[in-house]
Amino acid sequence: MAKQVTAFVKLQCPGGQATPAPPVGPALGAHGVNIGQFVQRFNDMTKDKRGLMIPVIITVYNDRSFELKIKSPPAAVLLKIAAKIPHEKKKGGDVIPADSKKGGKYKGFSVTMAQVRQIAQDKLVDLNARDLDHAARIIAGTARSMGLTVNE
Structure with a gap:
């Protein structure tokens, strides 16, 4: 059986x-x-x-x-590493500011297009993308929604 x-x-x-x-x-x-x-x-x-x-x-x-x-790590985690965003610790009693519900928590940090393409290459098997360029656009969109600047 x-x-x-x-x-x-x-x-x-x-x-x-x-x-x-x-x-x-x-x-x-x-x-x-x-x-x-x-x-x-x-x-x-x-x-x-x-x-x-x-x-x-x-x-x-x-x-x-x-x-x-x-699976491969989430794109947001890989983007944080690429942008060298410091690890943040949350405390149990912290109050979340009202403006943090909008996207763009990591304004002021940036990643290069080469870093985005490398992350896309690593995540290609887990993404619903037809090729590497499409996967890079997906990762770049994730970066922008996090507030990161994508430099050429």
């Missing part, structure tokens, strides 16, 4: 640093997946992307086995 898919679980975990703590433990424990085995396999597969948030899709089968599909 063939294996049947019982669930698809989508998570974002830090590359090379996943732990059984939430959100990984509860999400996978509900489907009977061996959490320790997942953490070990995920960390081995993403050890070269240490610290980046890596999306992963876990396909869970009826015999409690699973498959991992590692």
Whole structure:
């Protein structure tokens, strides 16, 4: 009898640093997946992307086995790294200013078109783009919506 898919679980975990703590433990424990085995396999597969948030899709089968599909980091994260935006820490009681709901949180920072094309090349398999130029336009649009300036 063939294996049947019982669930698809989508998570974002830090590359090379996943732990059984939430959100990984509860999400996978509900489907009977061996959490320790997942953490070990995920960390081995993403050890070269240490610290980046890596999306992963876990396909869970009826015999409690699973498959991992590692995606590329979100475009916004890669753009922040390219623009050298400092890492920000949020405190629990911070009040969000009313004007921050508009786009453009990172005004004053910029990326070059070469950096945009490199990010597009890295994300090409995960984007719904017909070629590299189209993917670069998608990434440039993400940069503009973040408030970054795209320089030629």
